[in-house]
Amino acid sequence: MPKTPTKPASLPNSADPDNPPERRPPLSRERIVRAALRVMDEEGLEAVSMRRVGRELRVEAMSLYNHVADKEDLLTGVIETVMSDFEFPPDADDWKESARRAARAWRDLLKAHPLVITLMSEQRKPMTSIQALRPMEHALSILRTAGLPDGETFRAFRAFGGYIQGYVLAEVANMFGGQEVDIHLEDIARLLPTEELPHIAASLPHLFRCDFDEEFEYGLDLMIRGLEAKTASGSG
Amino acid sequence: MPKTPTKPASLPNSADPDNPPERRPPLSRERIVRAALRVMDEEGLEAVSMRRVGRELRVEAMSLYNHVADKEDLLTGVIETVMSDFEFPPDADDWKESARRAARAWRDLLKAHPLVITLMSEQRKPMTSIQALRPMEHALSILRTAGLPDGETFRAFRAFGGYIQGYVLAEVANMFGGQEVDIHLEDIARLLPTEELPHIAASLPHLFRCDFDEEFEYGLDLMIRGLEAKTASGSG
DNA sequence: CGTCATATACTTACGGTGTCAGTTAGTATA
DNA sequence: TATACTAACTGACACCGTAAGTATATGACG
Numbered sequence: 001m002p003k004t005p006t007k008p009a010s011l012p013n014s015a016d017p018d019n020p021p022e023r024r025p026p027l028s029r030e031r032i033v034r035a036a037l038r039v040m041d042e043e044g045l046e047a048v049s050m051r052r053v054g055r056e057l058r059v060e061a062m063s064l065y066n067h068v069a070d071k072e073d074l075l076t077g078v079i080e081t082v083m084s085d086f087e088f089p090p091d092a093d094d095w096k097e098s099a100r101r102a103a104r105a106w107r108d109l110l111k112a113h114p115l116v117i118t119l120m121s122e123q124r125k126p127m128t129s130i131q132a133l134r135p136m137e138h139a140l141s142i143l144r145t146a147g148l149p150d151g152e153t154f155r156a157f158r159a160f161g162g163y164i165q166g167y168v169l170a171e172v173a174n175m176f177g178g179q180e181v182d183i184h185l186e187d188i189a190r191l192l193p194t195e196e197l198p199h200i201a202a203s204l205p206h207l208f209r210c211d212f213d214e215e216f217e218y219g220l221d222l223m224i225r226g227l228e229a230k231t232a233s234g235s236g
Numbered sequence: 237m238p239k240t241p242t243k244p245a246s247l248p249n250s251a252d253p254d255n256p257p258e259r260r261p262p263l264s265r266e267r268i269v270r271a272a273l274r275v276m277d278e279e280g281l282e283a284v285s286m287r288r289v290g291r292e293l294r295v296e297a298m299s300l301y302n303h304v305a306d307k308e309d310l311l312t313g314v315i316e317t318v319m320s321d322f323e324f325p326p327d328a329d330d331w332k333e334s335a336r337r338a339a340r341a342w343r344d345l346l347k348a349h350p351l352v353i354t355l356m357s358e359q360r361k362p363m364t365s366i367q368a369l370r371p372m373e374h375a376l377s378i379l380r381t382a383g384l385p386d387g388e389t390f391r392a393f394r395a396f397g398g399y400i401q402g403y404v405l406a407e408v409a410n411m412f413g414g415q416e417v418d419i420h421l422e423d424i425a426r427l428l429p430t431e432e433l434p435h436i437a438a439s440l441p442h443l444f445r446c447d448f449d450e451e452f453e454y455g456l457d458l459m460i461r462g463l464e465a466k467t468a469s470g471s472g
Numbered sequence: 473c474g475t476c477a478t479a480t481a482c483t484t485a486c487g488g489t490g491t492c493a494g495t496t497a498g499t500a501t502a
Numbered sequence: 503t504a505t506a507c508t509a510a511c512t513g514a515c516a517c518c519g520t521a522a523g524t525a526t527a528t529g530a531c532g
């Protein structure tokens with residue numbers, strides 16, 4: 001008996017006296033994307049399925065397709081939404097300080113949703129929405145004030161951007177250790193061929209108890225000093 | 237008729253006169269991992285399924301489980317295999333040149349298998365196999381010769397490593413454009429709100445026709461100069 | 473009121489996924 | 503020859519993205 005509507009479920013039923021209307025707010029791309037982001041943050045990237053997002057909104061998976069083209073479109077929306085949450089720090093007098101602030105803000109954003117970086121890595125297409133481009137515009141404007149020749153601004157942006165993304169990726173992915181994997185790393189520390197990998201062995205304590213904030217600043221300093229040296233000595 | 241063995245298939249049949257033995261080489265973790273790497277390189281990350289890898293080796297998916305614990309283990313193996321293909325460049329007299337060579341080798345490796353970077357981003361666990369650690373050891377040994385104080389070597393490694401990974405990630409993921417997406421980017425160039433994003437608009441030509449090799453060297457130079465400045469002026 | 477159009481949510485179904493559990497065949501040893 | 507072991511295969515389950523079709527609520531217009 002496939003067609004016995006035992007009850008009209010409890011869906012949008014405008015005239016049902018006993019139970020209240022119980023109208024869910026209407027679906028929208030915004031609500032769907034936010035739900036997907038929530039699921040991603042709380043349960044991981046693998047958990048983000050159309051069915052799971054639908055359940056989050058108490059809706060069947062196929063209903064989502066009224067608002068997003070497909071799953072890839074949904075994930076693109078997630079990236080754009082995260083980008084649009086970028087908090088622009090106030091400009092400082094010194095371009096170096098402005099650059100530092102922007103870099104920190106960028107890192108904070110990526111760390112607030114550690115999986116977007118994997119998402120971007122999977123999508124492999126440039127970000128085109130205006131919200132996603134605004135932080136980039138901000139960064140370019142700062143680098144301009146560093147006195148770079150016209151064609152070099154974008155190079156510097158790529159260099160800084162690369163560093164920030166790469167650093168955070170290594171950080172959140174636990175690529176070279178970190179507090180969260182201490183026990184495991186201490187195990188491998190025991191059976192590490194110390195004579196074959198002496199420098200790694202020597203670095204092990206720094207691998208364990210590293211202050212990521214401090215180390216991030218260190219690399220940032222490297223880039224800024226390098227840029228400074230370059231602008232001082234003319235175009236390299 | 238589920239149980240009529242019409243033929244013993246053509247599996248390891250030691251005594252079959254008409255058709256030759258046709259013995260496939262025995263399965264092994266190595267062969268499986270290499271097959272997975274091949275599928276990944278040729279058909280993308282999504283294509284790497286147990287069934288697909290099995291088909292590659294003319295074997296059912298479940299047979300792979302005799303040699304790998306699960307899919308994650310297989311993918312870990314892929315990463316380790318790629319790492320073990322790292323080609324150590326000869327050391328130069330100058331540590332700066334050595335660092336440059338190592339950085340290039342690292343980038344070359346990541347670009348040879350552009351999807352391993354996504355893979356590492358997904359795995360989110362440190363690399364522990366000796367092959368995977370050897371390139372890291374090499375990098376650390378170079379940075380030691382730069383005259384860094386003991387505790388700073390690893391920081392510098394993280395900074396350089398972050399830059400390289402991040403740059404290549406942005407490069408292969410087409411995050412900020414590149415030749416492969418020219419047409420698409422030229423489209424968005426037309427409808428870019430130039431007055432709202434002036435610096436991006438000004439950078440568009442560099443976004444289109446950028447020389448990734450050259451830009452990579454630029455950022456590398458930034459880091460090296462920064463490190464130089466730091467070692468010259470004492471511990472920063 | 474009736475009726476039609478539109479929008480939006482639901483249902484079904486297909487071929488794919490990872491992998492648990494059970495089966496089979498070929499080989500080495502007792 | 504009997505036994506044990508290894509390494510392949512088979513079937514099943516619960517999930518996935520999504521094409522195609524169906525049902526219902528709402529608004530427009532008579």
